[in-house]
Amino acid sequence: MTAWLAVALVPCGTRASAGETTGYRVELVDPVSPTAPARAYEVVQSRDENGFPLEYSLSFETHVCTDGQCKPVDVTLVWNAVGCFERLEHPPDKPLTKKDHVPFTLDDYAKLDRILKDRNSILAGWTLAYLERPTQDGDAVDAVDAVTAPTPATVRDSIIEDAAYTTWTLWQWANGSIVPKLRAITGESCTPVYLKHLLASADRRFVDFALDYLVERHPSDRQFVDSVLRVLENGEREQIDRCLEFLRRAISDRQERHARLIEACCRMPMAERPMVLQRLAAEPDLPASTLEGLTGRLGQLPYFSIHLILRMLEQRKFASEKSISDVAALLEGDDFFIARRAYEHLVRHDLDSATQAKVEAFRRRHRDRL
16 A cells, blocks of 8 residues: 655746646655765656646756766656656757667667566666676676676666666666655645546556555545446456445445445456455345345356355355345356356255245256256
8 A cells, every 4th residue: 555755845836737837846866876965856747738747757967877987867757647657858969878888779768668667677676786796607798787897697688788777777766766756746636636537547557546545545535436436347456455445434334335336346347246245245244235235136247256146145044035036037047057056055945835846947957967
């Protein structure tokens, strides 16, 4: 779960209106000199036509090695509104360079773009000193860095050949301490309208940001219930737990919450439905209205979901006229395996004559498969 950073955000000018920009002064430590004091940088925020944060940019010049032999890097890094690296720009006359000041190729820039967008890169765990270590036995002799130091073979896929220092330094700038500060700036713009805008995004990163923000800052705000239910129905598997946690607090009436979850469950992808059903099953003392609400949807669900619901009933030794009728209706379906699971459930109970007749008819019809 995200811990929202408390950071002093000092605009360097008036706040931007729609389509304009504003600057924020942010204190950052140069990753090449981590023991040096932090210095102030200006981060520029751009907004879209709705006045929502669109992206951030930071222009700077930095050395990329510790011995002064590397050419300084003059770049602008750009992040989206939730602090994910988007692109690198540089002056036309100041390309990035490798060993012996050879300019990057187009392939090098494409690979660097992929590396900088990998927030889980192995580079997060290595220091600059690691790239400066002597070559170990078995390392490729041609794994050479921008100046003289060998590049360990274990990180070769995560760096630009002959530009390991540059790659490492730019990754630290793109994915380091600036990211939570950018997210904190965006957090200052999180009005209800903007949060709903993020929750409706097709980009999972924006939805994740909004869910984290809601769980931390607005954990019981009903105005976001419909938006979060849509995420539950259409989002990613990894977002389901956060959606359920928010809805648990935001819909305090248990019966209403269960009814909304059952509706949403039936609209979710088949593979994700069990997560909601298992969450319901874990609740103690489920009311009859919830259990009957689940059996009322059996005809819309696949086998495994039906199995989970019937197991809920069996574990609670629950049976009502409605639940028995709903389960009995499955005996007449086209899916034999679903019908057989319904039969196995029904034979556990004392049934009225009409339902017992349906069970006996199913037994006779499929006696060779039971």
